[in-house]
Every structure is written in structure tokens, then in C-alpha cells.
Amino acid sequence: MALVSSSHHHSRLLALPPELLEHVAFHLATRPPNLGSPAALLPLLSTSRRLNQALSPSTNSALYARIARAKFTLPRHGKRRLKADTDASLLPTFCRVLRVIRSGDPHHPQAEWALQIAYGLLLVDDTAKPDLSDLSYAPTSSPSQPPPTAPRIGKNKRQLGWAGARAFALRWIRSRMWENRNGDREPSSIQDTEWRPEWSTEAWRVGWPRDSNATASALWLLWFFESKETLAAEPDNLRQNVMAQLLPFVVAPFRYASALAPPHHYTIPLLDSVRAKVGLDQGITVPTFHGDYPIYALGKPSRLPIRRPRSLSSKSKVLGPRLLLPRKITSRQRKRLLSAPPARLLFFARVQAGSRMGIPPHLPVDRADADRRWLEGGNTGPPIISLTQADILEKNTRPIVRFERQVVARLGSSSLEDIWAVDPAVSDASESTRARWAIDLWRGRVCRGYGEDLEVASSDESESGSSDEDGQRTATPRSTQIAEPEPGRIGRVYELGSFAGLWAGTMMMPGEQAYTNVINTVGGALPPGGLTNDDFVAVARPVYMRIREHWSFHPNIPAPPASADSATNDEGLGNGWFPINTSFRTGASLAAGQQLEVRVPSAAFAQETHVYETISLLDGDLPKARDGAHDLDTCPGCKSVEQRDWERRQFQDMDQDNDADVDEDQYSEPPSSATPSPAVALSPSSEDGGFSSPDSEDEEDDWEPLSCDGVQDVVFTGETDANHGQAWHHYEYIGRVRPWDGLIGLLMRPRNRTIGLATYFISGHLVGRDTFEGTWQMAAQDVLAPSWGGSLCLARGEE
Structure with a gap:
């Protein structure tokens, strides 16, 4: 009887139109809570051969692409969706990641791979960006109560949270982060595991944990799921153990890179004068007991030839999506993830959750x-x-870091599945949500080398340099381009206006003698018994700074960095990446305090004046420059965007058949006003940076919307507020953004130079939008020698 009934149901299912059958399968695969793999489809696929053929992945990629988009936020290609077969191919990969993480075994053969894919999933997630109005450090606020307008938490974060990503990452950190620290289990070949050339040196066989992509991914994964609640529930002995595990990454910037390029460089690709030294092996790195210093995280610079720019019409195969992960283990194609930044965030978060400064009653x-x-x-x-x-x-009340929003249990939730449930109806196409981690994603993808010029979008000869008789481009010497905007980029590496406002946090200052002893330890061995908090977290110095942000627009010329020092290649680290004796002035002659003059010393005791617009923050924390500051009619970035927009419209379907011949007669001529020009350094016109990339054979055809805000350079000025300065001393701040990777560099100097306070150089990145993490060092130090320094974290304050 059961067989007859089953056969009857089969015939009824097969009688349905294919569209309805797919609709049934889709809702079966994504039924609440829509977590994990679509295992509910297996009984349906096993019902009959005809159903299996109609609904199998090999014959119905559109169905599985739809399921993948309902379960995960997928990488995108501009405003176009990926092809259905590409979307469908991601579903088994991401489900396998969930299975590995859900196993809870950090020694799983695919654990390293799963950690890196999981980090990539979080970077492309659709979690909404919080507004400043959502932030609060008031002690009266209840951390258990969700904010009234809590932003949506992304699909990928929900899937990974349900799989137990936080516990999995914590197990990895505690059990595997320190493995092979003595070089006793080296792989037989570089294909066996991730491998970095510096690990073959003796400095990485003396007890220190290694900085690997897997370790960095585990640290970032833990950070994404960290919160006040998770740290409050962490036993004190576990907190201390985790802090001890993280301490080397936090207190040893002489060994672990905190940025993809050393902070004494401002111009990257490197200047010709610096690149020339690579071949002569001069002035790039200095050998120390802990390895070469300064640390070039992407490998030592090389004298590669300047890349020829490609036009849009040149055909190149469009590869599948990338999630900031290494596909090939080669020094040139590896995408480097750094462990120090997330380790710093996790360490300071535990400092924040632990002890507080005592309040003397006197x-x-x-x-x-x-x-x-x-x-x-x-x-x-x-x-x-x-x-x-x-x-x-106030210091005890203010946060040092601000956590990401976590999933809040729904009213009436009774199980883990109810808490993490994914809504398949939530669209992942919103531009406002997809930009949440775009800065971090683009930084990892476009920062791939130091010694070669980036490709630009157009083949027009006026864009950069000139052409010879054979039509080959001749590069303009870099030394003549210092004050010019950088070439176009395929992605933005700094969010304009994001650093303006009040910042407060802590600068960890290790004991100078203990720090110096470790640097000078012969062989670079980790001290017996490891590092101790007493020695390396000796002083927690409060830091307060109110930052103003200034933008340079065409036709104004941005202020240049200092000329590269002939011995050290330093471009003004000790003066905030400006020439020495640079002055900053606002006054009545400027636009009602909305402009800043940067006066740079020139020849014959003269000064060159560079005008910047001071931005204001509108409701919702949107930056705005003075009306008319961005001249749309003369802006070269706008012209470049217009040209590339026209090219995109003409060739938008080329990826459907990259090998097909193109009938050029069917395309119209570009607008006469759209003459390609150099793209601005940090503006959205550089977001697409053309249709090729520094490594186009390993990058997908992935762009952000074309637009231009005209910003060529970003400069910061600031000071300690009067009330905070009266408690912790008054400091002034000057600095700027490094265009290559969005690194923020600030000179922190005392307002009163006569009382013996030191001047520091701070460099780091924004994490999300509300936390700044980085390092500090003595501004007057030799940039080629490791010396006293440490880490700091600052959280965005409230007005």
C-alpha cells in the first residue's frame, strides 16, 4: 500500500511544471531555520530518476544558485550577478566549511582552509553599517538590551555562528597557533601547507609563534564574534591564558608586521630612487636577531619592470570569485593576511573587560x-x-575597542537554530550593506607588490607618461609624480570622512629595558617562560584626540611627502609624512574656517601653499565638503569615470563569451568630453581603477559603482580636547592617509615642547568604522633599526 501511495505522489510531482517543481525544491532546501547544507533535498532527489535529473546540480545550476543566494551572501561583480553555475558552485564549498567548523576539531585536515574561507565570507557579508547614534558608552546602558534600530546581521555571520565559529577559532588559537614554533615539523614541500620564505631562517625556529594566513583568519574570526557578553562569560584564568597567547603579536612590532608595507614609506609603488637600491641591496632591510627589519610583509621589494596598462577592450578570461584567499602558493600571488591587527584587537578587548584604573580617594x-x-x-x-x-x-568607562553587532536572540527563541535562523527572503543586493567591509576586502586584494606601477584603466597616452614611436608607453619618472594623484585603483582603501571626530583609547608602553633586552637577545629566542604582562604591559597610557579631516580637490596640488632620505628611504615619518618645517594654517583669508593651508618649505626660503577643504559631518555621519570645492567640469576624476562608464556600457556583455570576436561597428564613439585622465588617489573614481588589476590573471572582474568625489589626498589635523589635556597632557596631531593601502599615519607631539614629553608616530587602520588599531614608535628613531615601541587601540567617542 505504501508503494502505491509513493508512486502516486511521484506521478503528481512529475506532473508539475518545471518552474513549480523548482519552487517546491527551493522552499524545501531553505525552510526555516535555513542553516547548513540543503540536506532536506536528498529525499526528494532520491524519489525517482526523473526528479533527480530535473533537480540535480549538474542539470539545474539555476536552482542551486538561488539556494546559495538564499543561504549566503555571495561575492558580487559590480551590479551584475555572477553566472548561475558560478553561484551554484559556491554552495558545496561553503557548506563544507560549515561542516568542518561544526566538527569543532581544530586539527581537522581542512581546518586551515575552512578558517580562511570563513574569514572571506565575513568580509563579503551583508551586515549593515551602524550609525554613530547607535553607539553608547554610558554606564547606564544595558548591554543585554538590543538597540532600538539594530542593523540586520548578515547571512554568512548567522551561518558561521550557528556552526560554532567562535569556539572553533578559540580552540585553534589555544591549540595550534604556537605549533612548529621551533621548526621541528617543517613541511616536505611548499605545497604541503602555507609556507613563507622567512620561516627557513633561524629567527623563526626559536620559540615565537608564526604569522600565517590560518592564524590571522582564526584571530579575525574570533574578533567578528566577540562581544561584551562573551568576554564577561570568559573565566579570568582563560582570559589571562588567551592574553598570554596573543602577547607576542601585540608587543613585538619588530618581528610581526602590522601593515603590508613599513610605515616609513609613503609613496608606493616605491620611488625609482628606492627601487634602484634593491638591485644594489642597499638601504632596504637590515639584518637583526629577529629577521630583516623593516618588515616587508609581501616579500622584499624587487625591481620588476613597469606594467603596461591594458585597455578595456583587451580580452581576458574572467575567473571565479575570490574571497581574499591564496589559490597558488607563490610569493607574488599570495594574498597576505596579518595576525598582529586582530591579535591587538582581541588583546585590548580583554584589557577592557578586565581590570580598571584605581581611583585614589585623595x-x-x-x-x-x-x-x-x-x-x-x-x-x-x-x-x-x-x-x-x-x-x-571617564577613562574606565570609555571603551578601548568597539565590538561588532551580534545576533540577538529573538523573542521566544528556544533553540540555537531559532537564534541563528537565516531569512532566505533578505536581499543581498543592497549597496549600503555590502560596503560594510569593502575597505578591508579591497586592501587585501589590491596591495600585492611594492616595486611595480599599478595598471590603469585606459590606453590613452595622456593618462600617465607618453608613447614612443612604436606605440609603447614610456613611464614618467616617479620622482616627477610625487605631488600628482596616484594611478587608478580597483577598490577604495580608505572610507572618506571616517576618521574625523573624537577618539579615545590606550597606548601600551612596555618597560623599555625589558623591551630592549628582547630586541638584543642573540639569536632572537623567545625569553624562557615567555613574555610577561608585568614587563611588556607596564604602562597603559590614555590617549585622546579630536581629529579634523581635510581633502585636496583638483585643481589644487596635494602636498608632497618629504623627499626620500638617501640612506634610509624615509619619507617624513618623523613629521607625519610631510617635509620638515611644514606648517598648517587656517585664517580669515580662507573660506570661513572651512579650508586649511599646508605650507611646505621650498627653494630660496620660500613656501609652497597647498589648499585643502575641511570637511563637516552631516546627520548620519556622512562627510561633506564646502559647496563648489569639487568642480565637476574640470575634475580629471570625473572625466575618467565618464570614460570608463562609457566603456563599461559598451563591453558589459563581453564576459559572456570572452573568446568571441567583437563587432566594433556596433558600438558608438565615446563622448568627446570623456578624455581619460589620471584617476584621483582616494576617490571613488579609483574604486574600479579600470578593468584590469595588478594581477588580472588572479582577480575577478569585480567592481564597485562608478562615481567620483574628486578627493586627491586626505590630511588630518587635531589636538587633545582642553578637558582631557588638563588631565593627560595636551598633544597636537598631524598626518595623512597613505594612498596605497589606506594606512593612517599621525604625528603625536606635545603642545609644549619644553617639558620633556616625547613625540610619537602612530600608524594603523580603522577596523569597521569605530575602532582604530595600530602601533606607536618614537618619531625621532632610525627607521632602519628596531627600537622602543608598542601597540595602541582607540575607539570612536561620542560628541
Whole structure:
């Protein structure tokens, strides 16, 4: 009887139109909670041969592409969807990642691969970006209560959270991050596992944990799922153990890179004068007990020939999507992930969750009480710098890092599946949500080498350099391009306006003697017993800074960096990447305080003046420059975007058949006004950067929307607010953004230069939009010698 009934149901299913049958299969595969693989399809596919043929992945890629998009946020290609077979091919890969993570075994054969894919999934997720109005550090706020307008949490994060990604990453960190630290289990070949040339040196066989893509991915994965609640539930002994595991990455910037290129370089690709030294093996790195210094994370620079730019019409095969992962283990194609930045975030998060500064009862209660005591003591003049109980209370209350939003249990949720459930109806096409981690994604994809010029979008000879008689491009010497905008980029590496405002955090200052002893240890061995917090987290110095952001627009010329030092290649690290004696001025002659003059010393005791527009932040924290600052009619970036937009429209279907001949007669001529010009350094006109990339054979045809804001350069000025300066000393800040990778460099110098306070150079990146992580070093130090320095983290403040 059952067989007859089953046969009857089969015939009824087969009688359905193919569209309805696919619709049934889709809803079966994505039924709530829509977590993990579409295992519910297996009984249906096993029902009959005809159903299997109609609904199998090999014959119905469109169905599985639809399922993949319902379960995950997939990589995108501009405003176009990937081909159905490409989307469908991602589904088994991502489901396999969930199975590996859900196993909970950090020693699984595919654990390293799964960690890296999981990190890539989080970078392309559709989690919405929070507004400043969502942030709060007030002690009266309840961390258990979700904000009234909580942003949507992305599909990928929900899937990974359900699989147990946080616990899996933590197990990896505790059990595998330190493996092979003595070089006792080296792979038999570079194909066996991830391998880096520096690991063959003795400096990486003396007890220090290795910086690998898998370790970095595990650290980032843990950070994405960290919160006040997870840290509050962490036992104190576990917290201390994790901090001890992370400490080497946090306190040893002389060994672990914190940026893809050393901070004393501002111009990348490197200047000709610097590249010339590579062949002579001069002035690039200095051997130390801990390996070569400074640290070039992508490998030592090489004198590669300048790449010829490609036009859009040149045909190249469009490869599948990339998730910031290495497909080939070669020094040139490997996408490097760094462990120090996420280790720093996780370490400072635990500092934030742990002890607080003690409040001595003898201190004045607040600033008014301190001023009263000053006068009652018979003193005259301005009160001295001094702490109050209110200052320490504020320091203890403010966060050092800001966590990402986590999934909040739905009302009435009774199981893990209910909490992490994925809504298949949520669209993943929103531009506002897909840009959440675009900065980090693009940085990892476009920063691939130091010694070659980036390709640009157009073949027009006026774009960069000139052509010889045979039509080959002759590169303009880099030394003549210092003050010009950088060539186009395929992705933005700094979000304009994101660093303006109040920032507060902590600078960890290790004991100078202990730090120096480790640097000078013969052989570079890790000290017996490891590093201790007492030695390397000796002083937690509060840092407050209010930053203003200034933009350069065409036709103004951006201020150049300092000329590269002939011995060290330093481009002004000790002066915030500006020439020495550069001054900054606002005044009545400028546009009502909305402009900044950067005055750079020139020949014959003269000065060159470079005008920047001071931006303001609108409601919703959107940056805006003065009206008319961006001249759309003369902006070369706008012209470049217009040209590339025209080219995109003409060739938008070329990827459907890359080997097909193109009938040029069917295309119209480009607009006469769309003459290609150099793309601006940090503007959205550089987001697409053309239709080729530094490694086009290993990059997908993936762009962000074409637009132009005209920004050529970003400069920062700032200071410590008066109330914070009266407690922690008054500092001034100047700096800028490095166009190549969005590294923020700031000079932190005391306002009063006569009281013996040191001047520091701070460099780092924004994580998301509300946390700054980086390192500090003495501004006057020799850039080719490791010396006293450390880490810092700052959180965006509230106005």
C-alpha cells in the first residue's frame, strides 16, 4: 500500500511544471531555520530518476544558485550577478566549511582552509553599517538590551555562528597557533601547507609563534564574534591564558608586521630612487636577531619592470570569485593576511573587560574641585596638569575597542537554530550593506607588490607618461609624480570622512629595558617562560584626540611627502609624512574656517601653499565638503569615470563569451568630453581603477559603482580636547592617509615642547568604522633599526 501511495505522489510531482517543481525544491532546501547544507533535498532527489535529473546540480545550476543566494551572501561583480553555475558552485564549498567548523576539531585536515574561507565570507557579508547614534558608552546602558534600530546581521555571520565559529577559532588559537614554533615539523614541500620564505631562517625556529594566513583568519574570526557578553562569560584564568597567547603579536612590532608595507614609506609603488637600491641591496632591510627589519610583509621589494596598462577592450578570461584567499602558493600571488591587527584587537578587548584604573580617594573629585584647590594653595596662573577622580572614572568607562553587532536572540527563541535562523527572503543586493567591509576586502586584494606601477584603466597616452614611436608607453619618472594623484585603483582603501571626530583609547608602553633586552637577545629566542604582562604591559597610557579631516580637490596640488632620505628611504615619518618645517594654517583669508593651508618649505626660503577643504559631518555621519570645492567640469576624476562608464556600457556583455570576436561597428564613439585622465588617489573614481588589476590573471572582474568625489589626498589635523589635556597632557596631531593601502599615519607631539614629553608616530587602520588599531614608535628613531615601541587601540567617542 505504501508503494502505491509513493508512486502516486511521484506521478503528481512529475506532473508539475518545471518552474513549480523548482519552487517546491527551493522552499524545501531553505525552510526555516535555513542553516547548513540543503540536506532536506536528498529525499526528494532520491524519489525517482526523473526528479533527480530535473533537480540535480549538474542539470539545474539555476536552482542551486538561488539556494546559495538564499543561504549566503555571495561575492558580487559590480551590479551584475555572477553566472548561475558560478553561484551554484559556491554552495558545496561553503557548506563544507560549515561542516568542518561544526566538527569543532581544530586539527581537522581542512581546518586551515575552512578558517580562511570563513574569514572571506565575513568580509563579503551583508551586515549593515551602524550609525554613530547607535553607539553608547554610558554606564547606564544595558548591554543585554538590543538597540532600538539594530542593523540586520548578515547571512554568512548567522551561518558561521550557528556552526560554532567562535569556539572553533578559540580552540585553534589555544591549540595550534604556537605549533612548529621551533621548526621541528617543517613541511616536505611548499605545497604541503602555507609556507613563507622567512620561516627557513633561524629567527623563526626559536620559540615565537608564526604569522600565517590560518592564524590571522582564526584571530579575525574570533574578533567578528566577540562581544561584551562573551568576554564577561570568559573565566579570568582563560582570559589571562588567551592574553598570554596573543602577547607576542601585540608587543613585538619588530618581528610581526602590522601593515603590508613599513610605515616609513609613503609613496608606493616605491620611488625609482628606492627601487634602484634593491638591485644594489642597499638601504632596504637590515639584518637583526629577529629577521630583516623593516618588515616587508609581501616579500622584499624587487625591481620588476613597469606594467603596461591594458585597455578595456583587451580580452581576458574572467575567473571565479575570490574571497581574499591564496589559490597558488607563490610569493607574488599570495594574498597576505596579518595576525598582529586582530591579535591587538582581541588583546585590548580583554584589557577592557578586565581590570580598571584605581581611583585614589585623595584626588580632587572633578576639575572644578581641582581648580579650587589650586587657588586655595596660594597659586596663580593656569592650573597645572593634574588628574581628578572624574578623569579616571571617564577613562574606565570609555571603551578601548568597539565590538561588532551580534545576533540577538529573538523573542521566544528556544533553540540555537531559532537564534541563528537565516531569512532566505533578505536581499543581498543592497549597496549600503555590502560596503560594510569593502575597505578591508579591497586592501587585501589590491596591495600585492611594492616595486611595480599599478595598471590603469585606459590606453590613452595622456593618462600617465607618453608613447614612443612604436606605440609603447614610456613611464614618467616617479620622482616627477610625487605631488600628482596616484594611478587608478580597483577598490577604495580608505572610507572618506571616517576618521574625523573624537577618539579615545590606550597606548601600551612596555618597560623599555625589558623591551630592549628582547630586541638584543642573540639569536632572537623567545625569553624562557615567555613574555610577561608585568614587563611588556607596564604602562597603559590614555590617549585622546579630536581629529579634523581635510581633502585636496583638483585643481589644487596635494602636498608632497618629504623627499626620500638617501640612506634610509624615509619619507617624513618623523613629521607625519610631510617635509620638515611644514606648517598648517587656517585664517580669515580662507573660506570661513572651512579650508586649511599646508605650507611646505621650498627653494630660496620660500613656501609652497597647498589648499585643502575641511570637511563637516552631516546627520548620519556622512562627510561633506564646502559647496563648489569639487568642480565637476574640470575634475580629471570625473572625466575618467565618464570614460570608463562609457566603456563599461559598451563591453558589459563581453564576459559572456570572452573568446568571441567583437563587432566594433556596433558600438558608438565615446563622448568627446570623456578624455581619460589620471584617476584621483582616494576617490571613488579609483574604486574600479579600470578593468584590469595588478594581477588580472588572479582577480575577478569585480567592481564597485562608478562615481567620483574628486578627493586627491586626505590630511588630518587635531589636538587633545582642553578637558582631557588638563588631565593627560595636551598633544597636537598631524598626518595623512597613505594612498596605497589606506594606512593612517599621525604625528603625536606635545603642545609644549619644553617639558620633556616625547613625540610619537602612530600608524594603523580603522577596523569597521569605530575602532582604530595600530602601533606607536618614537618619531625621532632610525627607521632602519628596531627600537622602543608598542601597540595602541582607540575607539570612536561620542560628541
